[in-house]
């Protein structure tokens with residue numbers, strides 16, 4: 001049985017958001033008892049548990065009401081939201097603070113030899129991405145058809161490997177694109193990490209704990225500015 005009296009926070013287990021998510025919670029005064037690879041880490045000085053999962057699972061855990069709070073990239077959140085809307089699935093959540101980390105952009109990129117004149121240059125071509133819904137929204141708004149090559153990693157090698165004519169991937173410094181002979185053409189979505197909470201009522205005790213945590217988070221983030 002799960003203990004519903006404890007506030008459950010989903011954070012990325014390993015990756016670009018995990019260290020800063022943990023650091024933020026620690027700076028809020030939480031004493032986290034993190035043992036190796038375990039899925040759940042208990043907070044020793046508050047009725048809070050951390051669920052350490054893949055970032056892709058965080059929006060679903062919140063939208064299904066399995067976790068109370070989550071820290072996730074808006075790119076992953078928006079992709080899940082569009083997918084659930086398309087499938088008519090439950091997508092109840094409340095966006096809270098933006099975090100001061102995880103900044104990146106989802107961009108189209110083509111081979112540097114490609115004669116790119118705008119998104120219409122990609123009409124009827126194949127684009128490799130991990131974010132088919134965000135990509136589709138962008139092209140649907142422009143009335144341009146395209147094919148998808150769905151990859152969960154190594155998107156930047158798809159053109160060279162002959163899998164796709166262009167890519168749509170996350171960019172931060174641009175070094176990965178450059179190393180693969182690609183040029184960024186259009187930014188289709190700007191993202192950063194965000195705190196989200198599930199919909200519905202939390203009950204008095206959990207709500208009070210959440211309010212206290214949010215106030216502390218604001219303080220920590222303001223102190224950093």
Ligand code: PRT
Nearest residue numbers: 015016054055056073102103104170171172173174175176
């Ligand atoms: O295992 P899990 O599924 O949890 O992790 P993951 O591998 O899916 O995600 P991870 O840890 O790579 O990224 C987590 C989140 O960090 C993303 O969803 C974004 O919100 C955010 N983020 C910020 C980034 C980047 N910057 C980023 N640069 N995520 C990925 N990248 C990758 C990009 O895909 C490309 O391969 O870094 C490369 C480009 O970086 P530059 O600096 O060369 O441009």
Ligand code: ZN
Nearest residue numbers: 054055056057
């Ligand atoms: Zn992921």
